Amino acid sequence: MRLLPTPRAVDETNGDSTQRVSEELRQEWLDFEPAIRRQEALSGRAAPIPTEVAPRGDRRLTARFAEWLMWLPAGWVTDVPGLSRSKHLHKIGNGVVPAQAHEAYRWLLADYHKALTEERTHGS
Numbered sequence: 001m002r003l004l005p006t007p008r009a010v011d012e013t014n015g016d017s018t019q020r021v022s023e024e025l026r027q028e029w030l031d032f033e034p035a036i037r038r039q040e041a042l043s044g045r046a047a048p049i050p051t052e053v054a055p056r057g058d059r060r061l062t063a064r065f066a067e068w069l070m071w072l073p074a075g076w077v078t079d080v081p082g083l084s085r086s087k088h089l090h091k092i093g094n095g096v097v098p099a100q101a102h103e104a105y106r107w108l109l110a111d112y113h114k115a116l117t118e119e120r121t122h123g124s
Contacts, residue, residue: 045074063088071097 029036036047048064063078063085070092077083077091 039068039071043068043071061089063092066092070095071099 040046045068048062048068050062050065051059052062054060064074066089067074067077072092072095077095078088080088080091083091
């Protein structure tokens, strides 16, 4: 399984070596670019920045990116007051992609309807 690469924080000078543009994040999606762009197009939302600087200086997943990956509305989990980043990720990770849940129920109900129809047809 290939995972998304960790984005790199890049210092850029904008032509002036004395002026740094700090906290710029250049995301290199690499092989995942088509999938990210497809989800952006289908959802109508740009992909949020996937990582942030952690307290120890390394990079960690943002809850907003995880929320976006799950096709949840922006802020559905991350705008809930009083929850930490860890709790946001826990809630998002224990959730279900709504479109997948809808499709699963649709298939389940179709199978149930088919079985019920066959029972009525053959059982009478």
